[in-house]
Amino acid sequence: MVYDSQEAQHVGYACAALSVVILLSRLIISRWRREPLDWSLFLVVLSMVVIIGRIITNNFYLKFGTANDVLHHAQSTDHSDTNRLKTGSILVLLARVLLTAALWLQICLLLLFYSRITAGITWADRLTKISWAAVVLTFIAIVLATFLECRPIDLYWQVDPDPGYCVRAYVQLLIQGVANIVIDLLLLSIAYPLICLRKRSVSEYVSLYSLFALGTFCIVITIIRLVLIFTENSSQTTRSLWASVQMFVSTFVANAPTIYGSLRVVRRKKCSGQQSAPGHAGGELGRPSRPERDSWLKMDEEIALTPTELEARGVLTAPLPPIASYDNIGPVSRTRSLSPIPYAR
Template sequence: MEDPTLLIHWLFSILTLIIIVVRLVWRKVAKQSFNLGDYLSMAACVCAMTRLGLIHVVLTWGTNNLSAAVRKTHVFTAIDIAHRTTGSKLSIANRVFYNSYLWLQKLVLLDVYRRLILNLRYEKVTIYSFLFVFFCTYAACQVTTFSECTPFRLYWQVLPDPGQCVKAQLQLIVVGVLNIVTDTMLLILPIPIVLTLKTPWQRKLKLYALFTLGIFIIAITCIRLPINANNKDSQISRTTWASIELLTAAIVVNAPTIYGMYNKRAQAKSSSRSQGTGAYDGRGTNNVSIAHRSRAHDDEDNETYSMGRIRKPMEGIIQTKEVIVSEFRDSERRGRGPYSNLPDDVENASSHGSQRGILKD
């Protein structure tokens, strides 16, 4: 693949798909059911794959977006005109799928935050407000995509020059600005949740870093707007920055979920290692200490959004029971009372066992 833009397009698109597939496969490996965010990720995956094919043709065949200087020197053959006409049509179709990909990823992240604020008094108001804003901004982006050129055929007209509308500067600005606004909303939403957490500052810092990754999408959008405006005749510039934004969105949106599943797996392994211990004391006595722990918890969120269940403080009872079992050889018991050989640790076992109820506000 000689064209570096095509190479970047394929590389970033494949990395994007890999990130989404890792999320979905890990979900099934963990034997969890797909949730709403996973199904939205599947739809985003379809959009990314569709864009992959469309942009490959657009970059290979070209479009009708050419500068005046190029038009003066370029020789338009019948095949070239046919290719550029098709490329221009596919470029318009690509904008629909690309906008859909970005807004689907926003919905995936919103689904994560919905789980964090579940059962809080402002949950429904917040979610419905965000959904309304997302719907309006998405509709505005799609309407702008098809409303710059009049008549509509100018979008793919190669000769004569269709004019400035094919450069889609209004569409670029509208999508960019609305993308920044909605990403900023998602960036702010989890901050109050993390602030109210009763957890060590190290964990809070980790969560802040995880939930503020969206600032990179905002930064990329802010950078690409003036660059694409200064290179409005270049499909290469537009495609390259769109590919960067595509991958960044996949990383930002899927990082919390992948981290949550990884953290849950690590906690499960740690718990299984600490369930029981056995030791032989060298005197023919086997002392076995078994710790039984149970925690009342909410099974609604099978994802265990495993950052200390940060959507709300844990409520319930933690029970810890310590049972010490001692076995003695019959030869050691002969001629002695049934309790004369009980070791000190068994006699004091009742003082070690405990049952505590912990309620966190």
Template sequence: MSIIEPEASIWYTCCVLVVFVRLISRRIHHGAWKNLQADDYIVMLGLMTDTVVYAVMHIVVRSSSNLIAPQDDASQFTAQEIASRVYGSKLVLVVEQMQIATTWLMKAALLLMYQRMTILLPQHLWVKVTVVYVALGFVVMEILYFGVWCRPFNQYWAVPPNSSQCNAATNHLITNAVFNISSDLMIIAIPLPLLWQVRIPRKNKFVLMGIFMIGLFTIAAAIMNKYYSFRNPFGTEWTIWYLRESFTAILCANLPLTYPLVQRVFKLRNWSAQSYGG
């Protein structure tokens, strides 16, 4: 069994179920599938990109890449081993980009939800500021990744590469951590005042607080995957933390919008439209 199993499959199954429940809940809330909103389609796309991360990571943990251990002599590699490392390096690139896509799509979905929830509230300005920061962070990070850190681009899978930025990718990992973690903190700060301003039962507020605490775990996972990437770049500990980050990001973005179906199944008390997020 893969070192990321069975945990990865459990997380992935939970994410698929939560997204499925969210979409049915949105159908109930809006009355028709055609009335789904932009963030609903964004989370579907995010689930697709995360499916790629989940599937490809199973291959990555069993593959070698152009990140060559100090005790290995690249000049002694056979043609077959070089080809295998080239293939593994390309898969690492795919995982990294699909991971970025998943996390940033979930940020976008959350911000669209908060945009509706805060339309008449002072927090709406903070939502706009966060949107600009999230978009700017994504653009800057991708420009640096594709056009600056590793040149020419095919050095990302060269064996051996001409720079450590093409295999260890230290500059990219730092840039990603800065924009990813800081934007997550900005997003998490948005709903905190709403928990005390929206008139819903206290027990429901605690439920919401629990859901958004998942966002803190997402940040912790982002920190841990970078920690292991730096501390033990030749190990595989970072792989499960990459998955945990993307999976918890999906849960955080979708759990708040699953209530209509949960309410119908368990006959729970109705929440206000404002608390649901439109």
């Protein structure tokens, strides 16, 4: 089924609006809690700008049409105005870059979240560095593929003679989709040590497995998008519609844990009659301290302790496997006593 331009526009508007609402909610909650300024705040603002820019671009190229749709879906595009086709085809290239930027910004937000809750775990730290490198390299590769798949570039808006398969941008699509899936798997691998760390309560396990479910859902949406686009011969309306859906899903997956965690902290403090500690309103960009940023999980202080400290407390009763080894990340609070919990293999 080939979607028409109005369907793609309506879905695009809805997904963009929902994505901006999610990001704006995170921003408002963050400032309400007076959390310190950090890179996640910058990425949230940039994400909103990119998403708004993409939906504006989509609006125009869906109206103007593209050379690819004239060649392979002539019934859905008026090809009488070559100038409009050229403009639409150029805007498609810009929209693909903006989509990649929006998706990769959400990956960066999720990577910052995982990095924070797994800080001090050696294996997770290594995977985090690999993931950051993959984010940068794959983004560059996708942008290059966007503009270089058709050479010379004017083949993107050429109708006669037929420029060939390059206008369908399958290479760009595959690089983007496969890279997205691989990075999502890396993110899930970073969170895996949390399950092996120790025995947890039912609510903690629900929170943990919810993270895995959200990450898996993101991968499923990416696969569905790839399959449908190939099935419809890279129809631009199909690409636009499912790109909007994937952007919304990625935005939800990347921000839901932080929003939920912030609301949970506020509710817990409200119930206990405590006031939220103010952050550093004019602080520098950087990594916030752990007490300032309770998130999806209420992480126990065992995560921040070295194996020696854990064994001395009786928490660690078996050798740590390589995936759950620790680094000494400095002194931590000793305000709460811990009952000995055997390490879960």
